Amino acid sequence: MSALEICIEGVGFWAPGYPDWNAALAGLRESAAADPATPAKPSPALLPPAERRRAPQPVLLACEVAAQACAASGHAPDSLASVFASTHGDLIITDYMCSTLVSAPRELSPIRFHNSVHNAPAGYWTIAAHCHLASTSVSSWHASFATALFEAAVEACAEDTPVLLVAYDTESTGPLLAVSPATSIFGVALVVAPAGTRQPTLRLVLRGEASDAALPDGLPADLAALAAGNPMAAGALPLLAALAAGGRSRLSLAAGQPGTLDVEVDA
Amino acid sequence: MPEPIRPIAITAYTAVSALGTGLAEHLASLRERRSGLRENDFTDAPLACAIGRVNGLEAQPLPEPYGAYECRNNRLAWAGINADGFLDRAREAIERYGADRVALLVATSTSSIGATEEAYARLDEAEMPADLRRSEVHTPHSLGLFLERVLGTRGPCLTTATACSSSAKIFAKAERLIRLGLVDAAVLAGVDSLCGSVLFGFNSLELVAPQACRPFDARRCGISIGEAAGFALVERDGPARAPRLIGWGESSDAHHMSTPHPEGLGARRALEGALARAGIVAADVDYINLHGTATPKNDEVEGAVVASAFPERVRASSTKGWSGHTLGAAGILEAVITLLAIEHGFVPGTLNCEQPDALAAPRLALDNEKREIRIALSNSFGFGGSNCTLAFARGAEA
Numbered sequence: 001m002s003a004l005e006i007c008i009e010g011v012g013f014w015a016p017g018y019p020d021w022n023a024a025l026a027g028l029r030e031s032a033a034a035d036p037a038t039p040a041k042p043s044p045a046l047l048p049p050a051e052r053r054r055a056p057q058p059v060l061l062a063c064e065v066a067a068q069a070c071a072a073s074g075h076a077p078d079s080l081a082s083v084f085a086s087t088h089g090d091l092i093i094t095d096y097m098c099s100t101l102v103s104a105p106r107e108l109s110p111i112r113f114h115n116s117v118h119n120a121p122a123g124y125w126t127i128a129a130h131c132h133l134a135s136t137s138v139s140s141w142h143a144s145f146a147t148a149l150f151e152a153a154v155e156a157c158a159e160d161t162p163v164l165l166v167a168y169d170t171e172s173t174g175p176l177l178a179v180s181p182a183t184s185i186f187g188v189a190l191v192v193a194p195a196g197t198r199q200p201t202l203r204l205v206l207r208g209e210a211s212d213a214a215l216p217d218g219l220p221a222d223l224a225a226l227a228a229g230n231p232m233a234a235g236a237l238p239l240l241a242a243l244a245a246g247g248r249s250r251l252s253l254a255a256g257q258p259g260t261l262d263v264e265v266d267a
Numbered sequence: 268m269p270e271p272i273r274p275i276a277i278t279a280y281t282a283v284s285a286l287g288t289g290l291a292e293h294l295a296s297l298r299e300r301r302s303g304l305r306e307n308d309f310t311d312a313p314l315a316c317a318i319g320r321v322n323g324l325e326a327q328p329l330p331e332p333y334g335a336y337e338c339r340n341n342r343l344a345w346a347g348i349n350a351d352g353f354l355d356r357a358r359e360a361i362e363r364y365g366a367d368r369v370a371l372l373v374a375t376s377t378s379s380i381g382a383t384e385e386a387y388a389r390l391d392e393a394e395m396p397a398d399l400r401r402s403e404v405h406t407p408h409s410l411g412l413f414l415e416r417v418l419g420t421r422g423p424c425l426t427t428a429t430a431c432s433s434s435a436k437i438f439a440k441a442e443r444l445i446r447l448g449l450v451d452a453a454v455l456a457g458v459d460s461l462c463g464s465v466l467f468g469f470n471s472l473e474l475v476a477p478q479a480c481r482p483f484d485a486r487r488c489g490i491s492i493g494e495a496a497g498f499a500l501v502e503r504d505g506p507a508r509a510p511r512l513i514g515w516g517e518s519s520d521a522h523h524m525s526t527p528h529p530e531g532l533g534a535r536r537a538l539e540g541a542l543a544r545a546g547i548v549a550a551d552v553d554y555i556n557l558h559g560t561a562t563p564k565n566d567e568v569e570g571a572v573v574a575s576a577f578p579e580r581v582r583a584s585s586t587k588g589w590s591g592h593t594l595g596a597a598g599i600l601e602a603v604i605t606l607l608a609i610e611h612g613f614v615p616g617t618l619n620c621e622q623p624d625a626l627a628a629p630r631l632a633l634d635n636e637k638r639e640i641r642i643a644l645s646n647s648f649g650f651g652g653s654n655c656t657l658a659f660a661r662g663a664e665a
Contacts, residue, residue, distance in 0.1 A: 002448050078521075089407050089428075094380070098387035101463040105312045106470070113468035114525040114650055117376065118407055118428035123651025126519035132536055134517035135653065136436055139407040140425045147425045151440070158443035159269070175386065175395045179405040206449070208367040208421020256424050257415050 004153040004204045005195035008243070009162060010073025012065035012189035014042050015226050015233065020068055024223075028244035031220040041185070046077070046128045055115075055124060057170040058090050061187035062121035063128060066166045069189035070129075073162070077129035080164040080191065081155060084122040084137040085148030087231040088180045090115065091172045099174070121166070145235030146253035146261040152192050153204055162193040169232040183229035188236045200243055200267035211260035213252050216241040243267050268539070271546030274513045274660065275445055276505025279356040282347065282603040284495035284590045285319035289350040294607055297615045300635065302589050304479040304491050309461050314470060317479040319493020319591030320461060321346070336413035338382035338404045340375065340460040344413060347458065347496025357418060357500055360452045366421040370444050370453035371414055374427045374434035376595030376649075379409040381462035410458050422450045428595065430649030431558075432517075433457060434497060435598025438657050439515040441501050452502040457599035460494040465594060472525060480561035480592070481619040482585035483570060483627045487561045493591025497599030507663040510606050513642070514547070516540020520652025526564055527648060531572040534646065537654040538576060541644060545658040549577045552658075554614050554643040555630075556605045559585020560592050569646065570627030577630060584632040588618025598647040602657060609640045609661045 013021040017034020019042070026032035042064035043052050052060070062084060070077045088094075093116045100108050114120070119137035126135055134155075140147035145167050152165035168187035172180050195201050215227055216238055227234040235253065242249045242265045255261035281289055285303025286296035296303065304317040324342045333341070348354045361369050386399040394400075403412050411426045423444060427433050434457025441453035459465075469475045469492060476489035501512060517540065520533035527534070542549060555577070558569055566585075573583055586604050593600050608615060614636040617623075623631050645657045 004447070004449075087406070094383060097464050097468070098380075098384050101384055101467060102388050105310070105463060105467040106314075108467045108471040110468075110471040110473075110525075113464075113471050116464065116468070117430045117650045119430055119649070119651040119653055120524065122429070122519075122653070123524050126521045126652060127523070130521050132519050132521050132533060135429075135519045135651075136427055136440075136517075137429050137651075137653075138425045138427055139411075141406050141408040141412060143424075144408075147423065150423060151425060154440075154443050154447060154449065158447050175390060175393060176383075176405065178395060179400060179402045206423060256421070257412060259421065259424065 004157055005201065006153045006156055006192045007195050007198045007201045008190050009193050009198055010069040010191040012068030014061055014064050015186045016184060017222060025244050027220050027223050028241050033220060034222040056090050056093060057185055058086060058168055059121045059124045061168045061170065061185055062166045063125050065187040065189035066125055066164055069164060069191050073191035075162055075191060078131040080162055081133040082122060082135040082164040082166060083148055083152040085144045085167040086139060087141060087144045087169050088182060089118050090170065091176050091180055095174045095176055142231055143255045143259060145232055146255035150204060150206055150261055156192050157194050160194055162191055165190045165192055167232050167236060169230050182231060184226055186226055186230040186233040200265060203264040205262045206255055207260050208258060209260055210258040211252050211254040213238065213254045239263060268543040272442060272446065272544045274511035275442055276502045276509040276511055277499055278502050278505040278509050279353055279500040280498060280603050280606055281351040281353045282495060282497040282600050283321055283343065283350055284593060284600055285321060285493050286589055288346065290607060294611060296589060300618060302479060302618055304591055310463060310466055314466055315477050316475045317491040318461060319491060321494055333413065335401055335403050338379040340379040340381060340410060340458055341413045343460045343494060343496045344410055344456060344458045347498050353498050357454050360500055361418060361420060364451040366419055368422060368451045369420045370422040370441060370450045371418060371420040371424040372437040372440050372453055372455050373411045373414060374437045374457040374595055375410050375459050376428060376430050376433055377459055377462055377464055378407045379404045380464050381460055384463050414456055418454060429653040430651060431594050431597055432647040432649035432653040432655040433595040433598060435647035435655035435657055436517060438512055439517055442512060442515060445503050455499040455501060455599060457596040458496040459593055459595040465492055474562050476561065479619055480587055482559035482561040482587050482617050483566045483623050483631055484620040485622045485624055487563060487566060489562055490560045491591040493593045495590060495593035495596040495600040497596055497603050499599060509662045510609055511660045513660045514541040514545025514658035516656045518654045522652055525650050527568045531568040533652055533654040534569060534572045534648060537656040541656040541658045547642060552577065552581050552642050552644055553640040554608055555581065555583040556601045556645040557583050557585045558646040558648045559587055561587060566624065570624050573630060574626045579629045581630055582614045582632045582636060582638060583630045584615055584617045586615050598655065601645050605643045605645045605659055609643055609659060612637060612639050614638050
């Protein structure tokens, strides 16, 4: 398959104890531990105060990292098409919906129902950002990060425009823990654009073979624990570690059943 | 405005819905104006409404090798992919191009959440029952995992879940992948099945009609929920007689999670994008398959957009009176209906609409109309303000 060449114009990051990309860089480069003084959940300034209090975790997380990545890229939030990705969607709402359907189906909350759609974070983001451009919401199970990165790169190259990629997963709960495990919350956003003059650049090739993707050696304990407890973190951290390390590197990300996304990084 | 795109060929397509299995049953149901809607007999708890239910899925388990994916949504997908020999056509394309040159783009809004609901109804000491402790059916990507296993594709495979625009948007994704030379063909699948989440969820929003939905009727009072599986095989090139996808437009309302922009700003942008990529103007369009959900707001806003953008000779209709609103499958089911209309030269009317809204009335087909259709559009709008319009053209005469 032919290659897609893109550059990364901005990064957003949020995980417990690592509330932005600079904190993540300190973790990835200098093994900085998670800062216990940071808030337990993000509070994106872009959302109106009432929504900041009551919006579901994936919405808070997605809006926080998306806003960070836009700011870092210099692009206005209303100027970017977007790709939102999650392995599991909002498992806390899934648990609520399925429990309530058993106990009192006619008492289902209308707000929680409309928040249950996979594109709820994209909906809140486009509303808060006043963005009328195309937005998609995708999932590919444990290949969700690499597949969504590929999709964002396809859209950027096909339409010759920067694209906002937002990838996140939040905690699982109740009976879902056994089938859809996730014990921590994590989100990352990348503004990707067709390769030009900006660094870092990525060269992406998708191939239909099993992946030997692995977490990078030497992750600090807190970030290794994050990858173990969050499928999107497991998918994204190899690339983020390569970006943090700088220089040229090659890595493989799981991108299908089977599928591999080969990535050449020049940071 | 975007540049015109090179059209891509639609070389096979089919659907299973409350109208029937395969193209011939859909055509007959449309021609005979036979609605697939019936009184709700799906939910255990009573809910007075009409539903578009596919018959017989309960008695059609998946074949043995696919046991891990067993659930209603994947049964519906299996029924769909086997209709009209679609599976064979898809396998021929995969053989011809190579498995890594064919994308598998699937779309759904609720995936197999029916299986998760069932597990919660049968919890065993707060644990899922053993037969449903299968991660493959509790993920939004369940449909993609199942079909990837069935087809053996090794190109890009992802699930698009943007509520009711999902399976329209996969046509746009396929066009981009083909245009960049990353694949030569794509199998498109949109499947959504009845489940408690959507029936009681839309009920909680007071958007479900007590009887069969009445799109664009002045007395309309909400949707009827249906289920469907739609499939399409798209290729870079194809026989001249094959219909083409000639344009697409995507946009966001940026207005509200569950009600459309009052001036239809997003719908208008999606429409303009589709016309620009197709290199056509509104007057070139012969038929529009409307989103037409039969909620008071959707039809009011969509009717106004169509009235302001198109001359009165353009015919428009909503076919949800036949199928119900099939949510994440609506985009591809209605693409299939639009392709049938193009191929057979008729405009399906708007079933159950007797007193049409004044604004929509001049362009709205109530009865079926015999008419040559060279170019047609299909609208799909979803929660979160996600909009997509597709443009199709008839293939060359044989």
